[in-house]
Amino acid sequence: MNNRIALLLALILPLTALASGGEEEKSAEPKVAYYSLVPALVGNFGSGPKLKFYKADIALRVTGSEAEEKVEHHEPLIRNQLVMLFSQQSDANMGDEAAKEQLRQEALRQVQEVLTQEEGKPIVEDLLFNNLIIQ
Template sequence: MKAWILMLLALSLPALAQAEEGGKEEDVNKVAYVALTPPLVGNYALDGGPKLHVYKADVALRVTGAEAQKAVKANEPLIRNQLVALFTQQTMDSMSNVDSKEKLRQEALKQVQQIMNDETGKPVVEDLLFNNFIAQ
């Protein structure tokens, strides 16, 4: 009876190993969205006028694979700093209409990819999404 159980276990081990390897391959190609939390909040269009202009941006970064996700998380403080610097430089026009916000999103993506390329040797981030973007 014990020999039969051992034989059954011996035959099932290669199948278990294959299942684990398949799971690792899936993780490599799995798309994930890394949310930068808390949202980015700050002032922009600092033209010296009496009115204070404020933005709030909920940003998510699209990556593929667990390694890319870890790389983004490891570099999140640098990414946040660069995005805050970019948003602070904006004007009322670049924060107010849809076309300008799309240009801002593309510039933010380009800058995040540059950071990741400098830090990891690969752009890593495939897309940058504004889940919510408010400018007043």
């Protein structure tokens, strides 16, 4: 009976070591994070006699804590780029879903361009409008 237990332990211990080693490799993979630009971007847009306002809650998708730290470091530059982009929009560019999607893609492109100039790579993988209010 003791031989069977010893044999069973001899077979199980290497398997548990392999299983725990696999978990360590998985946890070493960079994690996807969403960096929220807080507070929300607020400003006016368009031309004409009547002022139009926007409020945009934006999240940036990055992979890894190093990328998140770089985005946080460059947040003032990113915010400036996005405020400038939003302030240049017209009613047509902010009105319907298709126009908002084009605006989202242009915002992502500009953020990636700025980060490429500063860091040598785009860092941000996607830009999401958590909330976009136009008034």
